[in-house]
Amino acid sequence: MRNTFSEALYDEAKKNPDIYIVVADISPAGSMAKFSTEYPERFINVGVAEQSMIGIAAGLALRGCQPFAYTIATFSLYRPFEMVRDDLCYQNLPVTVVGMGSGVIYSTLGGTHHTQEDIAVAGAIPNMQIIAPCDPAECTEATRHCATQKVGPIYLRLGKAGEPDMTKGAEPWKFGKLRYLRRGSDVCILTYGVITKMAAQIADSLAAQGKSVSLVSCHTLKPLDREGIIEALKTHKQVIVIEEHAPQGGLAPQTKQIAWDIKATCRLDTFTLQDKFIHNYGSHDDLLAAHGLSPQRILAAVA
Amino acid sequence: MATGKNAFDADAAKLRVNRYRKRILEVSQQVQALHIGSAYSCTEIVDVVYNGLMRHGEAGGTRDIFLMSKGHGCMIQYAILEERGTLTRADMDAYCTPTGRLGCHPDHGNPGIEAATGALGHGLSMAVGMALAERGRKRDTIVYTVLSDGELQEGSTWEATLMASSFGVKNLVAFVDNNDFQSLGRTSQTHPSFYPVVEKYLAFGWESVQVDGHDSAAIHDAVASRKGDKPLMVVAKTTKGKGISYMENVPIWHYRSPNKDEYQQALKELEAAL
Known part of the structure; x- marks a missing residue:
């Protein structure tokens, strides 16, 4: 799922110069590497500094950009919670907070890397929208939506890698609809x-x-x-x-x-x-x- | 890089800041609390930014950005925005009332307010993001921001400090309103290692200077003479409650409003200062 996210984001970034990604020390694999190489000004790696990741994404959005903030789910939502709440949700900015490896996917890393309550946490904040795709194809649809909407912040809850195709032949994906x-x-x-x-x-x-x-x-x-x-x-x-x-x-x-x-x-x-x-x-x-x-x-x- | 080197008239600045302090004093009589000491502490800084440094889109040119990171000091920003016509007298009259739109902290969406602040430690990261966006669009906009010294105890401020220099952000000018006070006492006593500040910013790869934060000409000169190849942190040594004898360095004036007698005394002192 993370690779399809990267691929979809790269495709959107090619079309829209306002798309930025602010990452917190993730490995730039796959299309993320292409993004960072081809658009270095729009690929911002803050390192291990998640509060600043969200704050910088907010600052970019305040000037009309369409940023994504991306790291492992616990660190994209819990660590910088007040920045997510105040900078993104209170100001209702079109920033996508990507929580990668949500739930208990990091099954050998222990509870510090589990995201068991993120829907509750994110969902309690006014203005926050939440999308959790079920497979890579749905992840692509969700990423495209996040890259083009101007309604407000979105928490995009992703898996990690190797998810099977669940949606072949399914009805079309539509934001906000089962x-x-x-x-x-x-x-x-x-x-x-x-x-x-x-x-x-x-x-x-x-x-x-x-x-x-x-x-x-x-x-x-x-x-x-x-x-x-x-x-x-x-x-x-x-x-x-x-x-x-x-x-x-x-x-x-x-x-x-x-x-x-x-x-x-x-x-x-x-x-x-x-x-x-x-x-x-x-x-x-x-x-x-x-x-x-x-x-x-x-x-x-x-x- | 352009830094807004307007000719700076220190005498005019003295009249302006006195006028702003009086206006804030006037508004203080409408409410029980408005962080008057915090606003008086950074009056000269914010005045210099708006009236001496920022470009306001004259003749279709650049429009610089000001973000009040220490949101609780926003009365000085409101007073300036009112004088500039961005906010109205009706806005100020309705301050902190159900019919108004202005509260004790700047709110996103209000005229002249670039971001919602109030929770400490948020402004500098947002300022860095704004500066990066402007750089990405190849605009020469400069982002100005004012932090409290209390904000320098927030880890997020130091994250943003590291980011600004690491990303080579040159179009960022920050001030710390270094009044040495926080709610529970003097910063120099609660956090002796807080100082020195200038050296910390230099070590983080910023350009940094210390000035008298109530010397308008010195504040202006500190920015106008910057080299411009790094973000700039101006450490402005200030006095909380500056300008009113009974408020200066008295923590209660972080928050409360003067009563009628105190108001009259403050007004006399401000009139005598001219």
Whole structure:
């Protein structure tokens, strides 16, 4: 996903001289290297100085530029939080804060490198928009959107590398709208980001059991497609939310809130990271499982 | 690099800063608090920037930028913007009221205000970003900013300090309003290692000089005579509450407004100063 982000950004930067990227000491691999070589004035590496990364991006935007601030998710959002809030959101500037390697993807680096509550943190700030693409192709669409919109700040929550194609043949991506990757009528799985891969496995298993399953990429977490969620709740017998995020402030509680508001009658199950720090190491799947997120457990729970 | 070397009239500056102090004193009677000591501390600095250094787009030319990093000192900026016609008397009359748009800190979107500040340690990074944007567009705009000495305790300020010199930002002129006061006492006592400041900025790759922050001509000269190949930090030695005897170096005047008797005394002192 990070490579497709870099490629999409490079393409946009070729077209628009106002696009800048302010990075905090990331390795300039792939197209990021092309960007830095071809547009050195617009590739700004602040080093290990994330507060300044956000402040400089704000200053660029205040003069009409379209900057991206880019580093590992914990350091792009948590470390410079007040700058994100005051400089970007309060001033409502069209800056994209890219959180790379979100969730528990950095599965051997420990809790300091996990981003379990970023949707809640970013989503609580007025003016902030949030996009979390589910695969490289969706990342490209999201990056193009971020590079061309002037509405305000966006937190772009990315994975890392090696995410499979989840959206081939899906309906077109549209900011702020649910995207059905497949359509069914019995069960609807709402998800976003890298864990969409696991959600697809679960959808396959449920389909093998004879159920008609919808799989939805809720890529835009803010503004959330409330009407789309309502439609999903009304048109399916069972709705399952799967997200790589803490129980508070993410897609799961918002879906429950909407379900309450409309007095939904469908069954609703939610699966999230736990509200705790874990001290496990291993693969990404190992850490998700340690948080209770595995196809086996989810399938058992939704049966 | 152009630095706005206008002919500087120190006598005119003396009249202006006295006028601004009176205007701020007048507004102080509308509210209980307006950071009067902080505004008086940097009155000469902000006056020199607006009225002696900045180019204001005359004849379609360059329009320099001023960003009040120490947002709590913004009353002096408001007073100047009112005189320049950027803000109105009605704006000042409605200061900190439900019908007004001006508060105790500069707010983005208000006329003449380049950025929302107030939280300390944000301004210098934004100023660096603005300077980079102007450089990228091949414009000769200069970004001016005023920091408090308290802001120099924020790590983010030192990040931005490193960035400005590392990125070769030449179109940035910063001042630190070095009144040696913060809420809980004298900076020189709470943070003895805070000093020296000029040497710190020199070590960070800036051009830096120290001036009397209430000597308008000296402030102007410090910028007009800069070499211009590095960002400039002018360390302006100032007195908090400058100009009013009972306010000078008394921490309570960081925030509160004078009562009626105090107002009359302050007015007399300002009139006697001319």
